[in-house]
Amino acid sequence: MKQALSLILLGLGLSASAQDFSITGTVKGVENGKVYLQRFSNKMFFTIDSAEIKDGKFRFSQKPALPELYGITLKPESSPYFIFLEDKPVTVALDSAAYYSKTTVTGSPSQDLFTQYRQTRDVNVSEFIMQNPASLVSAYVLYRDFSYRLSADEIDANVKLLDPSLSETQYVKVLRGLTPVLRSADVGKKAPDFTLPGVNGETVKLSDHFGKYVLLDFWASWCGPCRRENPNLVKVYHQYKGKGFDIVAVSLDKQKDNWLKGIADDKLEWTHASDLAFWNSAPAALYGIRAIPGNVLIGPDGTIIARNLRGEELREKLATLFQ
Known part of the structure; x- marks a missing residue:
């Protein structure tokens, strides 16, 4: 029966693992309450789901848009813990201490790459993208950590290094819209009025x-x-x-x-x-x-x-x- 289901899903362009997506986890130091799932957009997080914490455990059943950057938090008004979700089961050990500093995530290769990136100093963004051209993390890093210090030409050059599969992500769309703005408000141009x-x-x-x-x-x-x-x-x-x-x-x-x-x-x-x-x-x-x-x-x-x-x-x- 499982083999038949897998064949049907493959015929639809899906995978059996995609149907098994889930976010389960534990919260250190919290037995009961709520944990919130937030979607990232324009440097802001917006709550899209919540789950009850029972005996220190939680589970999200609603499948969000994937792959994407999300946040998990105990307080919707505070900064969440960043988590890259993919179409596969993810387990979160959420640390309730300040900034969720000892939180761990397993099951997401993108999260593993993001963690590795944050632990590396003096990252050359072009080299990072060339090593990981199809990863959402590359598009996010270029958008979030480098766009403000690169020229329009440099942003364009790095966007071209990204895999075409990322072209419809919010990050690439923002970057493509950013370059003409930077050119119109560059040194030597008239300052736009407002x-x-x-x-x-x-x-x-x-x-x-x-x-x-x-x-x-x-x-x-x-x-x-x-x-x-x-x-x-x-x-x-x-x-x-x-x-x-x-x-x-x-x-x-x-x-x-x-x-x-x-x-x-x-x-x-x-x-x-x-x-x-x-x-x-x-x-x-x-x-x-x-x-x-x-x-x-x-x-x-x-x-x-x-x-x-x-x-x-x-x-x-x-x-x-x-x-």
Whole structure:
């Protein structure tokens, strides 16, 4: 009977193992409660299923879209544990400690590759892709960890290294859409204009600040590296604001209270605006911002003269401009 079923499934272009997909697991330190399965999209996770924890064990019965990156979490509002799922049974030993740091996953070759990637330093993304051209992990790594530091031409070249089977994944689609945006907002191009609500609901229009050197800064109150860079911005703002320098900050926050508190706590006295849309921020998409902190330095005539200057690089550039 099993052999007959396998032949039928193969005739349909399926495999017997595909019908056996499941996610089962245990939760260390938790006997009862719920565990949530979340799908990844545009650097955000969205809950699609939940399972009861009984005597420290759980099982998801609903089959999600595969293969894909998902998250497993005990708290839907917190960061999940990343897990690459394939069309085969997966077993999860979920560690309930902070960041699920000792969680283990068995049964997913993609997860094994992702774990290996995260343990490797100084990864050359092109070499990684050439070694794993058909793996979803390669497309994700290029999208998530390298797109923000590569030029449009470099992104295009690396996308071509990926197997055609990945062309319809969300990662390749985003990368292909990103390259024309980066070219339109590159150094030497006119800065794309936009309007956003300010902290008091007023309209903030970027081009109203042209006529000075303007640093268009992308940040968020939840972003640790952004908060660590803010003291440097405060210093250069006070040093050059009387000489024709301005900052317009766009926040990728979700909660207005957190955004306003971050502004107050870090003493950020320049113009602020946000659509409170997190990674769906319209100006971030307009400028191809895939990681924060990120910034664009705009000349008095509205032309982009530099991107992603931070720390000493920003100080040296401004010193050159205003000497």
